[in-house]
Amino acid sequence: MAARKSAAKKRAPKAAPNFARLKPGGFLLVVSGPSGVGKGTLVASLMEQREDCVFSVSATTRAPRGKEKNGREYWFLAEKDFRAKTKQGWFLEYAKVFGNLYGTPNHEVEGKIKKGKVVVLDIDVQGGASVRRKRPDAVSVFIAPPSFAELKRRLVGRRTDSAEAIARRLATSQIELPQYVHYDYLIVNDDLESAKSQLVAIHDVERRRIGRLSK
Ligand code: 5GP
DSSP states (O other), X not given: OHHHHHHHHHHSOOOOOXXXXXXXXXXXXXXXXXXXXXHHHHHHHHXXXXXTEEEOOEEESSOOOTTOOBTTTEEEOOHHHHHHHHHTTOEEEEEEETTEEEEEEGGGTHHHHHTTOEEEEEEOHHHHHHHHHHOTTSEEXXXXXXXXXXXXXXXXXXXOSOHHHHHHHHHHHHHHGGGGGXXXXXXXXXXXXXXXXXXXXXXXXHHTOGGGXXX
């Protein structure tokens, strides 16, 4: 009799979890790929479509372009200030990209993830490698062109770079493109609308990971 009672106790169902109260956790979303592949456009579209995303404003030593504002597109720093901040451990990662320094400030990242935000980084492929090393929990997305010829066509079409600069960007892309194998996801930016939806889909599915839920 006593044995039957204890078996029944073991089989008694647990109270159902309160699913409605489970909150999705924040994470770092790294978007990288070669220059001219369109990652800026894809990131901007994600930011517009998903309110839980915050853009990580990088620091750079390059001069502002057009209507760029300090603290919005970038934190614009003099090279000596940037270098001083690298020594103070101010950056999660930094790299020299086509002659200028770019870095992700730690303060743009940690607190926001803890608050449940998706912190989005638009960084070059060297930066992507550093972040994956330091933050293996980051979700990384590689944006690739449909072909090398198409990347060349886009860089020429932008009309922002000299022939020499385009040649340099293309030479760098040949080192960067094979590195897609180290990323979690690949988006081939062939059709812009489809690429935008794919980035949103990656965000949405990663937001549903059980391991990041909190009560
Ligand atoms: P642009 O000067 O055209 O805005 O950016 C040039 C390149 O620098 C792009 O490939 C961009 O993704 C990259 N970049 C921007 N911010 C960072 C950063 O914080 N770290 C690294 N490693 N690259 C960055």
